[in-house]
Amino acid sequence: MATSIKKLPDIEQVLSGNGACGGCPATMALRIVGKALGTNAIMLLTPSCSVASMGMTPKLGYNWPCINITFASAGSSASGITHALEIMKEKGRLEGELPTVFSWVGDGGTYDIGFQALSAAAERNDNIIHFCYNNEAYSNTGVQRSGATPRGTYTTTTPSGKRQPKKNMALLMLEHNIPYVATATVAYPGDLYDKVVKAKNTPGMKYIEILAPCYLGWQFDMAETVQLSRMAVRSGAWLLWEAENGKISFNSPSSNIISGKKAAEPVDEYLMKQGRFKRLLQGSDASQRIAEIQGDIDQQIAFMRERAKINI
Amino acid sequence: MKAAQVIMNTGTHAAALAAKCARVDVIPGYPITPQTSIMEAIAAMVESGEMNARFIPVEGEHSVLAAAVAASAAGARVFTATSANGLLYMHEVLHMASGGRLPVVMCNVNRGIFAPWTLWADHQDSFSQRDTGWIQYHCSSNQEVFNTILQAFRVAEQINIPVMVNFDGFAISHCLMPLTLPPQEDIDRFLPPHEPEWRLDPQNPSSFSNVTMASEYAPFRQMLSDDIRASIPLVKQAAQEYKEITGMWDGDTIDTYRLEDAEVVAFAVNSMAAELRLSVDILRDQGIKAGLLRPRLYLPFPAEDIINALPQNAQVMVLDRNYNFGHPGGILASELKSVLFGRRHDITVKNRVIGIGGIDLTRRFMAEQILAMMDE
Amino acid sequence: MKSVTKAYRPISWPMKGSGGDTGSWRTHRPVVDHNLCNKCQFCWVYCPEAVIDRIEITIDYTYCKGCGVCAEECPTGAISMVNEEEE
Numbered sequence: 111m112a113t114s115i116k117k118l119p120d121i122e123q124v125l126s127g128n129g130a131c132g133g134c135p136a137t138m139a140l141r142i143v144g145k146a147l148g149t150n151a152i153m154l155l156t157p158s159c160s161v162a163s164m165g166m167t168p169k170l171g172y173n174w175p176c177i178n179i180t181f182a183s184a185g186s187s188a189s190g191i192t193h194a195l196e197i198m199k200e201k202g203r204l205e206g207e208l209p210t211v212f213s214w215v216g217d218g219g220t221y222d223i224g225f226q227a228l229s230a231a232a233e234r235n236d237n238i239i240h241f242c243y244n245n246e247a248y249s250n251t252g253v254q255r256s257g258a259t260p261r262g263t264y265t266t267t268t269p270s271g272k273r274q275p276k277k278n279m280a281l282l283m284l285e286h287n288i289p290y291v292a293t294a295t296v297a298y299p300g301d302l303y304d305k306v307v308k309a310k311n312t313p314g315m316k317y318i319e320i321l322a323p324c325y326l327g328w329q330f331d332m333a334e335t336v337q338l339s340r341m342a343v344r345s346g347a348w349l350l351w352e353a354e355n356g357k358i359s360f361n362s363p364s365s366n367i368i369s370g371k372k373a374a375e376p377v378d379e380y381l382m383k384q385g386r387f388k389r390l391l392q393g394s395d396a397s398q399r400i401a402e403i404q405g406d407i408d409q410q411i412a413f414m415r416e417r418a419k420i421n422i
Numbered sequence: 423m424k425a426a427q428v429i430m431n432t433g434t435h436a437a438a439l440a441a442k443c444a445r446v447d448v449i450p451g452y453p454i455t456p457q458t459s460i461m462e463a464i465a466a467m468v469e470s471g472e473m474n475a476r477f478i479p480v481e482g483e484h485s486v487l488a489a490a491v492a493a494s495a496a497g498a499r500v501f502t503a504t505s506a507n508g509l510l511y512m513h514e515v516l517h518m519a520s521g522g523r524l525p526v527v528m529c530n531v532n533r534g535i536f537a538p539w540t541l542w543a544d545h546q547d548s549f550s551q552r553d554t555g556w557i558q559y560h561c562s563s564n565q566e567v568f569n570t571i572l573q574a575f576r577v578a579e580q581i582n583i584p585v586m587v588n589f590d591g592f593a594i595s596h597c598l599m600p601l602t603l604p605p606q607e608d609i610d611r612f613l614p615p616h617e618p619e620w621r622l623d624p625q626n627p628s629s630f631s632n633v634t635m636a637s638e639y640a641p642f643r644q645m646l647s648d649d650i651r652a653s654i655p656l657v658k659q660a661a662q663e664y665k666e667i668t669g670m671w672d673g674d675t676i677d678t679y680r681l682e683d684a685e686v687v688a689f690a691v692n693s694m695a696a697e698l699r700l701s702v703d704i705l706r707d708q709g710i711k712a713g714l715l716r717p718r719l720y721l722p723f724p725a726e727d728i729i730n731a732l733p734q735n736a737q738v739m740v741l742d743r744n745y746n747f748g749h750p751g752g753i754l755a756s757e758l759k760s761v762l763f764g765r766r767h768d769i770t771v772k773n774r775v776i777g778i779g780g781i782d783l784t785r786r787f788m789a790e791q792i793l794a795m796m797d798e
Numbered sequence: 799m800k801s802v803t804k805a806y807r808p809i810s811w812p813m814k815g816s817g818g819d820t821g822s823w824r825t826h827r828p829v830v831d832h833n834l835c836n837k838c839q840f841c842w843v844y845c846p847e848a849v850i851d852r853i854e855i856t857i858d859y860t861y862c863k864g865c866g867v868c869a870e871e872c873p874t875g876a877i878s879m880v881n882e883e884e885e
Binding site: 151169174179229234 | 447448450474475476478479480481482484485486488489490491492493494495496497498500514515518615622623624626627628629630631632633634635638
């Protein structure tokens with residue numbers, strides 16, 4: 111069982127009155143991350159909504175030392191910091207427990223421009239946590255397609271719907287043989303909290319991806335941010351899983367979908383809640399488009415079910 | 423007191439030994455010809471324990487400098503090296519290092535730029551990074567590479583501006599020359615530990631480079647510009663103190679040879695400037711009052727020192743190993759003319775582009791070039 | 799080596815209100831009916847802005863952006879969104 115809401119720590123590392131949109135899933139998730147990491151951490155950000163949200167010089171909306179770095183560099187810059195801290199401690203210039211070094215990066219900075227440096231950091235197994243808060247598009251620049259955008263999605267650069275399915279980024283990270291990989295989403299804060307605590311206590315490279323429904327990019331009512339997160343999981347469009355030392359396990363409620371105990375809800379309702387799909391589902395090809403999206407989801411469920419059985 | 427040690431070494435190994443003697447903490451690295459053997463030497467010294475540092479084998483030069491600036495922001499003393507296209511791939515992060523006031527020291531082993539591929543020395547790579555806000559030294563010998571890296575750390579950390587130490591591929595990087603290693607105690611006296619007044623510190627959280635409105639961005643940039651110019655006295659002081667401690671001298675912002683009474687002044691950087699001393703001797707033997715002025719600093723361009731050093735009515739023969747595209751000659755000539763304009767009406771500047779892509783520059787060839795330029 | 803000049807970096811320091819008094823963004827205000835509230839803390843955990851006191855279930859209106867997530871997630875219907883202009 112995931113940690114209950116009432117047992118989550120009081121500590122707040124996201125400070126009220128920051129620059130994020132109302133209902134922002136990234137700050138919602140980052141609050142939970144802060145409760146798990148505490149104050150002894152160093153945060154890296156690449157250009158993304160969370161940079162726009164963090165306040166403008168000289169004000170900072172996060173209670174960590176933060177460094178904004180070049181877009182392609184989350185993996186390498188986080189490695190630079192963690193190595194610097196370790197050698198400075200070895201040389202006696204730092205005392206006490208070393209801070210957790212974590213990157214807080216969007217899907218663009220993870221799936222696309224940041225992939226090379228991230229892959230290399232994973233291959234080196236450097237001691238960092240890479241968080242990808244995934245809103246399935248370049249939301250900060252006004253919602254353009256990314257490698258995380260699912261098939262059939264309207265974005266400003268896919269006006270008739272994206273033709274290609276998204277990457278399975280978390281699985282790609284797992285295939286680097288790193289000690290910990292997890293997926294999470296804002297509707298399940300206890301699950302997210304537990305995963306961050308595990309990552310914090312695991313040496314080496316950790317990857318946690320958090321589905322972050324963005325009302326602006328996805329075109330729904332901002333009050334429904336958590337609802338959309340929940341619907342993504344219940345429909346199987348987002349699977350909650352984690353892998354410790356390569357062994358995949360699924361978390362509730364995704365575990366029920368994988369085991370077949372409970373069928374995934376049809377994706378229709380989830381899609382029709384979102385303008386980014388709904389606007390393309392008005393014509394005669396609507397059922398074909400929905401079938402395509404459903405097909406991608408079914409394929410991923412089936413694939414992950416089988417992938418989890420590989421345990422060598 | 424321990425005596426200095428003299429060894430035979432290549433330019434790249436001299437650079438690696440300087441990093442070791444500077445007691446650097448973190449070295450992110452990636453191979454590129456002709457720099458590669460710096461990283462190989464450092465990786466070997468770190469593995470053997472001879473060097474107490476972390477070598478991070480990253481996956482490309484953009485990541486090299488991204489890891490370097492982040493490690494520097496964490497409070498470490500950071501060194502790295504690159505060449506040519508590697509330097510160009512870093513371009514974005516070069517700006518971040520200077521704008522972030524992070525005192526990284528990096529060697530660039532000069533090499534011509536793709537396309538087409540070339541492996542050999544010219545100066546298009548470092549000169550084309552002029553406007554990235556790095557202090558740039560250019561060195562003429564293996565010993566100067568070693569000495570300059572130590573001076574570079576001192577200057578960088580005093581003024582919080584990154585420093586690039588340039589030297590030619592192959593002519594310096596791969597040639598064995600005698601190298602004097604001062605005793606480590608002397609180096610430690612010259613270069614005390616890095617004590618940054620700001621770093622990423624959870625005890626005192628602050629963030630770096632949030633979005634900044636023009637009203638604050640503009641003063642930050644102005645201060646960077648002012649401080650780069652203010653580095654000149656620090657460069658001189660570092661050279662002077664290094665000389666007092668080690669007895670070695672390569673010049674400070676500039677280096678000169680037989681300049682005092684010269685009527686014809688060769689003006690160039692890097693290994694070709696070392697060879698030009700011999701060209702000057704050839705010309706002197708022919709009765710021509712020749713001399714040499716070698717800017718050791720390319721950025722900030724040492725305007726006052728050049729203006730003060732040039733003899734009255736001299737003809738300055740600028741030998742550029744690079745192109746200033748859109749102009750008839752090279753970049754150094756353009757820089758020189760801009761500092762002389764309105765200040766030294768007596769000086770004539772002539773310019774040739776030579777040695778591109780590593781074409782061999784012998785003493786005789788360059789003496790002939792200067793003779794031909796005198797007739798132009 | 800110690801700096802001889804002050805290093806002017808674009809540095810920022812943690813504080814509330816880094817985006818200003820963001821309460822002014824609100825069009826609707828969440829109002830808690832303490833008679834209906836069961837103190838489950840769902841509103842507290844899902845609030846993106848950290849403006850809800852988890853014990854008292856009170857809201858810091860200086861910074862609350864009025865997104866309505868708390869009202870949407872409240873299992874007892876104790877939070878309603880009231881139009882700011884109707885007061």
